[in-house]
Amino acid sequence: MRTYLACVGTRPEIIKIAVLYRLLREQGHHVQLLHTGQHEEVAQVLYRFFGMPPDYQIELPRRSPLLGNLTATLLERIDKVVEEADPDVVLVQGDTTSAFTGALAGYYHNISVAHIEAGLRTGEHEPFPEEKNRELIGRLAHWHFAPTAQAQANLIREGIEPDRIFMVGNTVIDAALWVRERISQGLFDPRLAMPRQLRSFLAQYSQNRLMLVTAHRRENWGQPIRDIAAAVVKLLNAYPELVVVWPVHPNPSVQDDVSTGFAGLAAQARSRLCLTQPLDYPAMIALLARCYFSLTDSGGIQEEASALARPVLIARHSTERQELVQAGGACLVGTDTQRIVDEAAKLLDDEATYRRMQLPASPFGDGQAAERISKVLITT
Numbered sequence: 001m002r003t004y005l006a007c008v009g010t011r012p013e014i015i016k017i018a019v020l021y022r023l024l025r026e027q028g029h030h031v032q033l034l035h036t037g038q039h040e041e042v043a044q045v046l047y048r049f050f051g052m053p054p055d056y057q058i059e060l061p062r063r064s065p066l067l068g069n070l071t072a073t074l075l076e077r078i079d080k081v082v083e084e085a086d087p088d089v090v091l092v093q094g095d096t097t098s099a100f101t102g103a104l105a106g107y108y109h110n111i112s113v114a115h116i117e118a119g120l121r122t123g124e125h126e127p128f129p130e131e132k133n134r135e136l137i138g139r140l141a142h143w144h145f146a147p148t149a150q151a152q153a154n155l156i157r158e159g160i161e162p163d164r165i166f167m168v169g170n171t172v173i174d175a176a177l178w179v180r181e182r183i184s185q186g187l188f189d190p191r192l193a194m195p196r197q198l199r200s201f202l203a204q205y206s207q208n209r210l211m212l213v214t215a216h217r218r219e220n221w222g223q224p225i226r227d228i229a230a231a232v233v234k235l236l237n238a239y240p241e242l243v244v245v246w247p248v249h250p251n252p253s254v255q256d257d258v259s260t261g262f263a264g265l266a267a268q269a270r271s272r273l274c275l276t277q278p279l280d281y282p283a284m285i286a287l288l289a290r291c292y293f294s295l296t297d298s299g300g301i302q303e304e305a306s307a308l309a310r311p312v313l314i315a316r317h318s319t320e321r322q323e324l325v326q327a328g329g330a331c332l333v334g335t336d337t338q339r340i341v342d343e344a345a346k347l348l349d350d351e352a353t354y355r356r357m358q359l360p361a362s363p364f365g366d367g368q369a370a371e372r373i374s375k376v377l378i379t380t
């Protein structure tokens with residue numbers, strides 16, 4: 001039986017590794033968890049929620065704006081953990097600096113690396129530095145777990161041996177469905193995971209159509225986020241029954257942009273806007289299930305929304321998730337205020353357009369990705 005070290009540190013990585021981690025352990029495998037410390041504020045709550053206490057934790061020094069510092073520090077510290085844990089396999093997910101340095105440390109120790117969510121590409125400079133991280137992990141990994149046929153094709157085009165690539169779906173769908181099932185079984189009440197202000201907002205506006213907004217990507221910091229906020233202002237003014245919930249990312253630059261964007265909003269419209277702190281995962285899934293549609297630059301939210309049949313307006317100029325746009329479940333609207341308003345208006349005004357964007361099944365998977373990954377890891 002192989003031993004595993006899962007190396008994760010950001011919110012989406014933790015969510016996207018959780019079901020696989022639990023499954024491998026349930027099957028009796030020795031799986032250790034390394035928390036790299038990248039998203040310290042939200043990580044510990046997620047580890048508790050999914051029942052996955054880290055075996056190793058890196059405490060990153062105070063945030064440095066230089067990516068070179070982060071990369072060097074993580075590589076040095078992850079390398080020590082890999083040496084001590086001495087696993088047979090290093091598991092990494094996605095495209096963060098934690099994932100890249102985890103893969104590199106595994107490679108340095110001659111340990112096979114499994115890359116979950118392999119093969120996503122925009123083919124552009126953005127997202128920076130994630131696009132390059134993904135490519136580099138592609139050069140280092142032994143197993144490449146691609147979520148879709150397009151991701152698989154991207155890897156083949158880059159010369160990865162086809163028999164090392166496995167199309168399994170995205171593990172984020174496993175996580176979202178796992179949470180939704182537990183909510184419906186009454187195993188926990190997502191309202192308890194919501195800030196009080198959000199709970200009373202949802203109770204007050206229980207019959208209204210709700211737009212869920214998030215924006216955090218580096219390329220959207222500054223004017224683009226202010227433009228997204230301007231679109232929300234216009235929509236609140238134009239649709240007196242529309243309500244908006246925006247969990248604001250903790251990054252200070254994002255917080256400033258959001259509050260500047262809503263500075264002049266009139267009181268009546270302001271009362272239908274709930275700016276809230278980042279939500280715990282079950283609260284986020286419950287809110288996605290409750291919303292009418294979502295406007296977001298988040299990759300994970302696009303994927304989850306598609307599994308919950310919620311249309312998505314993608315507030316980015318390029319996407320590595322073309323599958324959703326091609327299937328008709330999302331529209332790439334960028335961050336231009338008027339474009340966002342126009343596309344949102346189509347969803348709000350035209351029932352047929354709205355129904356067309358509610359997909360019967362997600363192009364990102366069926367909730368069985370972790371099961372497929374574990375089979376490959378055990379048998380090949």
Ligand SMILES: CC(=O)N[C@@H]1[C@@H](OP(=O)(O)OP(=O)(O)OC[C@H]2O[C@@H](n3ccc(=O)[nH]c3=O)[C@H](O)[C@@H]2O)O[C@H](CO)[C@@H](O)[C@@H]1O
Pocket residue numbers: 010011012013015016093094095096099117120127130172214216247277278279280281282284285297298299300301304
């Ligand atoms: C360039 C790019 O697209 N890269 C992506 C990026 O991930 P992202 O854009 O999906 O990141 P976020 O939006 O931060 O996280 C999303 C998750 O967080 C949950 N959530 C969100 C707000 C909240 O208030 N409470 C929550 O619980 C939400 O439901 C979802 O599950 O990096 C990942 C790691 O490498 C990659 O995999 C992924 O390709």
